[in-house]
Amino acid sequence: MITKRIIPCLDxxxxxxxxxxxxENLSDVSSPVALGKYYSDAGADELVFYDITxxxxxRKLFTDILREVAQxxxxxxTVGGGINTIEDFDRVLKCGADKVSVNSGAIKNPSLIKEGAxxxxxxxxxxxxxxxxxxxEFRVFAKxxxxxxxMEAIGWIKKCVSNGAGEVVVNSxxxxxxxxxxxxxxxxxxxxxVNVPVIASGGAGKAEDFVTLFKEIPTIxxxxxxxxxxxxxxxxxxxxxxxxxxxxxxx
Amino acid sequence: MIAIIxxxxxxxFSLSSSLKAIGVESVITSEPDIIKKADKLILPGVGAFGxxxxxxxxxxxxxxxxxxxxxxxxxxxxxxxxxxxxxxxYEYGKHDGLSLIKGKVVPMxxxxxxxxxxxHIGWNALKFHKDSEILKxxxxxxxxxxxxxxxxxxxxxxxxxxxxxxxxxxxxxxxGNVYGCQFHxxxxxxxxxxxxxxxxxxxxxx
Numbered sequence: 410m411i412t413k414r415i416i417p418c419l420d421x422x423x424x425x426x427x428x429x430x431x432x433e434n435l436s437d438v439s440s441p442v443a444l445g446k447y448y449s450d451a452g453a454d455e456l457v458f459y460d461i462t463x464x465x466x467x468r469k470l471f472t473d474i475l476r477e478v479a480q481x482x483x484x485x486x487t488v489g490g491g492i493n494t495i496e497d498f499d500r501v502l503k504c505g506a507d508k509v510s511v512n513s514g515a516i517k518n519p520s521l522i523k524e525g526a527x528x529x530x531x532x533x534x535x536x537x538x539x540x541x542x543x544x545x546e547f548r549v550f551a552k553x554x555x556x557x558x559x560m561e562a563i564g565w566i567k568k569c570v571s572n573g574a575g576e577v578v579v580n581s582x583x584x585x586x587x588x589x590x591x592x593x594x595x596x597x598x599x600x601x602x603v604n605v606p607v608i609a610s611g612g613a614g615k616a617e618d619f620v621t622l623f624k625e626i627p628t629i630x631x632x633x634x635x636x637x638x639x640x641x642x643x644x645x646x647x648x649x650x651x652x653x654x655x656x657x658x659x660x
Numbered sequence: 661m662i663a664i665i666x667x668x669x670x671x672x673f674s675l676s677s678s679l680k681a682i683g684v685e686s687v688i689t690s691e692p693d694i695i696k697k698a699d700k701l702i703l704p705g706v707g708a709f710g711x712x713x714x715x716x717x718x719x720x721x722x723x724x725x726x727x728x729x730x731x732x733x734x735x736x737x738x739x740x741x742x743x744x745x746x747x748x749x750y751e752y753g754k755h756d757g758l759s760l761i762k763g764k765v766v767p768m769x770x771x772x773x774x775x776x777x778x779x780h781i782g783w784n785a786l787k788f789h790k791d792s793e794i795l796k797x798x799x800x801x802x803x804x805x806x807x808x809x810x811x812x813x814x815x816x817x818x819x820x821x822x823x824x825x826x827x828x829x830x831x832x833x834x835x836g837n838v839y840g841c842q843f844h845x846x847x848x849x850x851x852x853x854x855x856x857x858x859x860x861x862x863x864x865x866x
Contacts, residue, residue, distance in 0.1 A: 410824055412783045412803060449849065454783055480677040485805060485847050505673050507847065530707055532779050532807045575779060604774075606781050628775070630782065660783045660803040 412660045413623050413652065414454035414631035415645055416608065417638040419444060421490075422461050424470040426639075441474050442481055448638070449482045451645040454660055456482065457510065457633065460490030472504045479505020489537055493517065495524045502529065510535040510578065513551045515569060516558055526573025531605075536574035538566055540595060541582035547595060554582045563602050570603045577603060578633060581611040588614025588637075591622045596629060606630035613637050616648045623657045662686040662860060663698035665725070665741075667715045670706040675738070678846040682853050684860040692724055700860065701725065701733060705740030709751040709765065709810070712740055722758060729760055734837045734862045736794075742833070742840030743812060751810050761835045763815035768808075772826045779809040784823040784831075784843075792820040792834045793862050794841075797854035804831070804841075804848040804855075811842065837862075 420427045425439040438444060445456055458478070460471045468491065479486060488501040489510030498509050509529075515521050515536060525534045539554040540547050540562040547562035566577055579599050581592030591612045600607050609622055613634040622632050637643045649659045662679060664672050664686055672688045679686040686702075687694060695701065703725065705712050716722045729735050737745045746757040749765035757765070768778050783803040788795060806823065812830040821832035823843075833840040839859060845852035 410784070411780070411806075412785075414782055476673075479674060481681070483674070483678050483681065483846060483853060484849050502671055503673070505671070505677070507674070532781060532809075576781065604777055606777055630777075 410658050411630075412454070412658050413629075414608075415452070415619070415648060415659070416455045416457055416631050416633040417448045417453050417645070418457040418459060418610070418633050418635045419639075420459045420461050420635065421471055421474065423467050424474050427461070442477050444639075445478050445482045448645065449484050452649055452660065453484065453645055454631070455485045455487060457487045457489065458506075459510075460488070462491070472500060475501060475504040475506060487535055489535070492521075494521070495528060498525050498529060498533075502533070508533055508535050508576070510537045511574075512537040512539065513553075516549065516551045516560075519572075522569050522572040522574050526575070531573045531575035534574050535576045535578060536566065536569040537578040537580065538562060538569075539580050539582055542595075547598065550582060554580075554585075563598055566599055567602055570605055574605065576606045576608060576630075578608045578610050584612030585610075587612060590614065590618040591632065593622070593625045596622070596626055600626055600628050608633050610634070613643075616643045616651050619648060620651060620655045620657065623652065624655070661698050662700045662702055663695045664688045664702045664704060665695065665721060666690045667712070667719050667721055669712045669715060669740070670704050672704055675702065675704055675846045678853055678856060679860070682857045682860070684856070690719060690721065692721075695721070695724060695728065699733070700862070701728060701735045703735060703737040703741035703744065705738070705744065707740060709740065709743060709749040710753060710755050713744060713749075713755050713757070716744065726758060726760070729838055732837055734859065735760070735839065736859050737838075737840040738846075739808065739842065739844060742842055743810060745833070745838060745840050746812055746815075749810065760838045761815065761818045761833055761840065763812045763818065763830070763833070765810050765812050767810050768825075776826045779807055780811075780825050780829065781807050783848075784825060784829075786821045786823060786831055787828075788821050789819045790817070792832065792839070794832065794834070794839055794855050794858045795821065796858045798851050798858075802851045804843040804845065804851055806831075806843045808842060812840075
């Protein structure tokens with residue numbers, strides 16, 4: 410059987426991982442290569458690198474770093490942040506990314522997903538959606554969750570999947586940062602609406618939250634988190650042991 | 661020296677990096693002379709079968725690969741590169757493969773139960789069906805990373821390993837000096853590197 414995936418997400422600014430703190434045996438916690446290798450050795454199933462740089466100098470630095478990561482880490486790498494055109498797909502894929510995550514870029518340019526899927530295949534295009542409840546419906550937000558697009562989220566996700574998005578990352582703004590667990594209600598609504606892998610994001614505060622996620626939604630594929638891994642609150646090996654004890658199949 | 665055959669499809673950077681990581685010399689090439697001089701060949705590939713097969717034919721590399729294999733050179737196909745080793749593919753129409761291994765490639769859609777998502781993306785465990793040199797550094801139930809929507813069937817005694825995804829999904833095949841992996845060894849962590857290492861050691865030279 411296919412295993413449930415655990416995915417750490419690393420935000421990179423000016424070539425350095427932000428939010429990283431101390432780990433044993435890791436001298437440079439803000440090096441994307443060192444931290445990526447640490448997670449890979451610890452049993453992470455995939456890594457997401459998110460480029461939060463605004464400048465073009467930073468972009469160049471990011472792709473240089475990505476190349477170095479890809480030379481040293483042999484698990485799937487997904488890259489997001491600043492993906493607005495098909496040239497951005499080319500840029501990160503050439504440097505060793507396996508999948509490209511689009512968010513605001515797909516909202517601004519509705520044909521971006523279709524173009525990416527036609528050129529590189531559905532499996533290469535990941536839709537990342539920031540979703541928040543507004544007036545009783547799920548709403549898509551843009552610009553890192555700051556701007557309400559007015560679009561209903563489930564319809565938006567279905568449209569992006571029919572355009573060729575091969576996976577969907579659902580980031581609940583309502584649970585993000587609260588550390589009270591994943592947004593089960595929102596994730597269920599998405600999993601029931603599409604037949605591509607869905608990755609839960611936003612809200613993980615402890616290892617048990619992943620158990621709840623996979624128990625409550627057996628068809629969800631992966632759980633993604635950043636700070637609980639970076640701050641060492643949850644170690645991936647321990648998390649996987651806990652999942653195994655709860656009869657959830659992991660690598 | 662392993663020649664990674666470059667016929668204009670897919671990103672070969674990870675594959676060459678993973679060989680470098682295990683200390684195996686490789687070159688990404690479409691040059692017949694280099695392919696002839698190499699000890700072993702890897703046929704990679706992502707994308708659509710028809711398009712890739714056409715590119716391979718246009719470059720004339722298909723006949724060269726067949727000649728090299730017939731002369732005894734080990735070849736490993738990866739993902740779509742593995743699918744091209746079979747006789748036929750039914751991905752958007754009907755296409756001829758290289759016919760180096762018995763079997764055909766069919767869509768998962770319509771065969772796999774609806775509750776299973778397509779593409780088959782993620783880490784899945786290997787079941788072994790027979791001995792093969794490429795398995796020598798890994799064990800049954802080790803997980804490898806798959807990304808595909810089509811799979812090979814009717815491989816008969818070429819089937820070396822499979823994964824379960826509603827059906828038995830062909831994962832590794834071997835017919836003499838021709839090997840294939842449906843999954844991506846270059847993205848399958850230590851297990852994947854160990855498969856590449858075992859392939860690199862076939863015949864005793866690297």
